Amino acid sequence: MNLSSSLLESAVKEFSKLPGIGKKTALRLVLHLLKQSEEEVTGFSDTIERMRKEIKFCKTCFNISDSDTCTICLHPSRKKEVICVVENIRDVIAIESTEQFNGVYHVLGGIISPLDGIGPDQLTIDSLVDRVKKEKSKEIVFALSPTIQGDTTIYYIRKKLNDPGLKYTAIARGIAFGGELEFADEMTLARSIRNRLPVDSYIQ
Amino acid sequence: MNLSSSLLESAVKEFSKLPGIGKKTALRLVLHLLKQSEEEVTGFSDTIERMRKEIKFCKTCFNISDSDTCTICLHPSRKKEVICVVENIRDVIAIESTEQFNGVYHVLGGIISPLDGIGPDQLTIDSLVDRVKKEKSKEIVFALSPTIQGDTTIYYIRKKLNDPGLKYTAIARGIAFGGELEFADEMTLARSIRNRLPVDSYIQ
Numbered sequence: 001m002n003l004s005s006s007l008l009e010s011a012v013k014e015f016s017k018l019p020g021i022g023k024k025t026a027l028r029l030v031l032h033l034l035k036q037s038e039e040e041v042t043g044f045s046d047t048i049e050r051m052r053k054e055i056k057f058c059k060t061c062f063n064i065s066d067s068d069t070c071t072i073c074l075h076p077s078r079k080k081e082v083i084c085v086v087e088n089i090r091d092v093i094a095i096e097s098t099e100q101f102n103g104v105y106h107v108l109g110g111i112i113s114p115l116d117g118i119g120p121d122q123l124t125i126d127s128l129v130d131r132v133k134k135e136k137s138k139e140i141v142f143a144l145s146p147t148i149q150g151d152t153t154i155y156y157i158r159k160k161l162n163d164p165g166l167k168y169t170a171i172a173r174g175i176a177f178g179g180e181l182e183f184a185d186e187m188t189l190a191r192s193i194r195n196r197l198p199v200d201s202y203i204q
Numbered sequence: 205m206n207l208s209s210s211l212l213e214s215a216v217k218e219f220s221k222l223p224g225i226g227k228k229t230a231l232r233l234v235l236h237l238l239k240q241s242e243e244e245v246t247g248f249s250d251t252i253e254r255m256r257k258e259i260k261f262c263k264t265c266f267n268i269s270d271s272d273t274c275t276i277c278l279h280p281s282r283k284k285e286v287i288c289v290v291e292n293i294r295d296v297i298a299i300e301s302t303e304q305f306n307g308v309y310h311v312l313g314g315i316i317s318p319l320d321g322i323g324p325d326q327l328t329i330d331s332l333v334d335r336v337k338k339e340k341s342k343e344i345v346f347a348l349s350p351t352i353q354g355d356t357t358i359y360y361i362r363k364k365l366n367d368p369g370l371k372y373t374a375i376a377r378g379i380a381f382g383g384e385l386e387f388a389d390e391m392t393l394a395r396s397i398r399n400r401l402p403v404d405s406y407i408q
Contacts, residue, residue: 004275004300005270007270014251014252018237019232019233025224027297033252036256041257044218044221048237048245051211051212051214051237051238053242054211055209058208064207066210066211070208070209
């Protein structure tokens with residue numbers, strides 16, 4: 001794309017570095033910003049810059065936070081003894097938006113995946129172990145991706161915690177709501193039959 | 205969406221103001237930026253801000269430019285006597301990318317559309333008229349949308365220029381490459397039959 005302005009060209013280039021944004025979309029976004037007032041555009045760029053500079057990670061659960069401890073960990077009515085282990089921040093947001101979980105989180109920062117070069121040491125597993133001991137946790141809820149890597153991570157953490165008094169649970173796996181039975185893979189279908197539920201708990 | 209950080213929340217809000225960016229996409233973009241280094245994010249925000257503050261409009265053709273005259277108007281090998289009239293900057297970029305036009309442009313900043321409250325006075329028509337007189341133009345190429353508003357604008361400008369010595373042309377309208385004849389609207393098909401071309405000029 002040959003643009004008549006190098007300022008425009010570099011702005012388009014910056015936008016097209018973002019995931020899922022091609023050159024044409026980037027140009028549309030930049031031309032949109034060009035139509036806005038200077039104040040609005042300064043507001044946009046300042047907010048982004050400030051976010052990157054000032055955002056912190058919660059020292060307890062590694063969720064993103066404005067201060068050293070995130071609002072979820074600080075919340076008085078959340079059950080500190082139930083810890084939901086997730087891969088990343090996006091998963092925290094997804095679970096929070098269901099409004100079905102009243103415990104706290106632990107963000108691993110990834111899952112064990114030798115093929116991608118991610119071992120247990122790169123994740124926040126050690127601080128999870130410390131935390132569980134210190135906080136006298138009662139239940140660990142694993143909300144990890146239903147993949148071999150996810151299962152490996154669950155297995156590893158469980159072994160590392162090595163506490164028979166703890167209750168270990170994992171989010172239910174099965175046919176997704178609206179999904180068609182005939183297109184489900186064998187493993188999912190097998191699991192969902194094995195872990196069948198009483199109909200009363202099903203329809204809620 | 206309930207995020208644990210107000211910094212993150214305002215960044216997501218800023219991104220979702222952009223056209224075609226919903227809350228989920230905005231969150232993905234923000235989390236991507238969060239993973240980048242501080243320098244990279246500062247580079248991103250500074251580029252956007254600088255672009256908005258420093259970009260200018262060419263005093264001759266109203267195209268965007270880094271200085272008072274755009275690179276197209278300054279280019280020595282472009283034919284100044286052939287002016288292509290377009291609605292907006294995006295159209296300049298689209299035509300430039302075809303590499304088929306060697307004249308200069310005139311960006312109207314819109315087309316006459318009484319329903320949207322856009323009259324000729326809000327467009328750069330007066331300065332086009334001055335320019336044509338001053339620069340002794342030979343041809344005006346209308347590259348406007350093939351709509352009633354586009355046709356009205358062509359009619360108005362032609363009347364306003366009121367110069368029988370000028371050659372007036374408009375981009376060809378017809379069945380788009382790859383388009384199916386049976387689905388073309390009557391008006392387009394009628395025009396494309398009326399303005400049929402010798403096959404030799406067709407296949408190039």
